[in-house]
Amino acid sequence: MNGVHDMGGMHGLGPIEREEQEPVFRHPWEGRVYALRQGCGALARWNIDMARHANERMPAAEYLAASYYERWLWGLETLLAENGVVTSWELTEGRAKGPAPDELRQRVLRPEAVERRLRTGGSYRVEADIAPRFSAGDAVSARNIHPTGHTRLPRYARQHLGVVERGHGVFIFPDANAAGLGHQPQHLYSVRFEAQELWGPNAEPKAAVYVDLWDSHLETA
């Protein structure tokens, strides 16, 4: 979706404010939101791409005004309600109408499983024998697409020419996975775009942007 989250190249979003000795969580509630996202993720009712897409669907003006963990909170409430894990009534009232089904309760992240979950992580790479469409050195063009759902092809790269810098192997395709359309595994590449190609003749000299893109995002140039 052409949302405000896709902000590469936008102007007017202010100076970069870097804080020395910044705490990991500025307020205890931020840590709780972070942990609730991880804990609820373990229930396996949605995948990481659906979770990112939930954050992106926060209304644009609210998204820009919200702090990072406020966005995560909004996204979590959205995921819980949309996937029927809690009802809107329960969310509004802050009370449970009844316990969750056993099938969900069996998946609850327990303390003894936390370390393993963090050390193992997710699996996004797919061991599949799929031929790559491109190889390192190939000239490519990012497609002119404007899907209303989730996509990892940023607007600033669309319709621009680049060169495949390296292949990363076969990965789940997030644009499909976010929509519940399955993994649609395909090759992922790092594509180099020269700054002048992206930003025109006034671009900074000797600069390039590397974007990770999938076969479905690219055409032969």
Next chain:
Amino acid sequence: MPPSHDHEHGSRFSDVELRVKALESLLVEKGLVDPEALNQLIEAYESKIGPRNGAKVVARAWVDPAYKKRLLENGTAAIAELGFTGAQGETMVVVENTPRVHNVVVCTLCSCYPWPVLGLPPVWYKSSAYRSRVVIEPRGVLRELGLELPTDAEVRVWDSTSEVRYLVLPQRPPGTESMTEEQLVALVTRDAMIGVAQVLPPRSAR
């Protein structure tokens, strides 16, 4: 939870704190989260998993050429040799800074960041300002953050749009030839491994 500030309605908690508390108690009541597991998730990133992990990777690469070669060829495996694996670092690529090439990492679409080696990202990395600007004016952003690149150096911005996570291998500063690996670890900063700073020599050598 400690009180944050005096709320206009006299509550000890802000609206967002109350919303988070309500959500957690609802999920506990339904049997969907275990509060002790949540505590452990928070504890892991507050005290165990942070940029010191990445600094160990960098210092090892500086003192051990064979390790550096492995690190640049297969970041995931070489970083795992030091015990750093897992969530948001499942596939790692390490990019090397040289006098001719400077690398800097961003996630313009959200906040992707290599958790096992750097921990959770700082606020500025997740900010709209950084996400929007560093791809279109990297030299300007670096200058604003105190890093003036030589005009003949190329700047490469890595936009983390996939599950591949990028770590910058900074240049080893001059005057550190006699330092031990452990001493070098202490010099390496988070910002240098994102690519918005250089590693400075120790004060004694400046």
